[in-house]
Amino acid sequence: MKDLVEYIACSLVENPKQVRVNQERVGGRIQISLQVARDDMGRIIGKSGRVANAMRVLLRVAAARENKQASLDVIEPR
């Protein structure tokens, strides 16, 4: 699941080296957090969150294949 997010993020940003994806299990859910360079935030979120939401839809399918639930958070770079 992590690699799906990673692939999409790296393909869309200008700075693929700064893409960080973390996968954590919280209870029965999988939480994936994505961090990209500040300049790339817009590319990953999109207008009204359209890109991030499309990633969530695809992530949901990937998770469902393993009978799991997953969520995606885009984290503000420090």
Added chain:
Amino acid sequence: MDEKTTLEMIAPTVEEAIERGLDQLGLPRDAVDIEVMDSGNKGLFGLGGRQARVRLTLLPYGIHDSNKKETTTVPELKPIKQEPVITAPTKVDYNDPVLDLVSNVVRELLEKMKVNATVSASYQTNKEIEGEEKFILVDIQGQDLSILIGKRSETLNALQYITSLILNKELGRWQPIIIDVQGYRNRRERQLRQMARRMADQALQSGRRQVLEPMPANERRYIHLELRDHPDVITESTGEEPNRKVTISKRSNN
């Protein structure tokens, strides 16, 4: 084109299987030999049915064998227009770098989503729009792919959106693409057009404005297109995404 080429297609009905096959080959019906291998079984309300399977064999150019014409008729709710649905395939391009690129992106995404399917891409032309719009059709075939369509084709549209973003970034220009799964988009288009007609009749009979269920933009478009030349009704989209709906109302004569 190689004259020995054959293509096997599986779809819910024989008619659809043939249509899809022709679409993929980019050929008219009389350029191929159609062999129905399994006419399928509809099942109850489309459940538990067996899929139809046909084999298309390319005929050498110019030979039209009228004896081999398809004779299976498929019951349709209400045949509206018998023109080809949306696409007029131009040609099948093999080893086109852009087609390879987009197929690979989709393959990569599907693999990472753990979805097993085959992906093919071709250039298509949309005849309905003036000036002819050329786009890439990415076709996904496989078993149990309803998961790729999702509610209100949400998943399919997400896949299409992400793929087009990746492709456009890679190419540095805007290239329209459409992703289809098992002929879903054509099937849905036909459904939508039929529904448009039905709702237009209802709007006229009842005199009341008909509000359709919320749909994504590409689906609303078919409703507008189907009724744009209708003399007695007007269509309009209202509301905000993702709950934007088409309304059909009687044209006021003044």
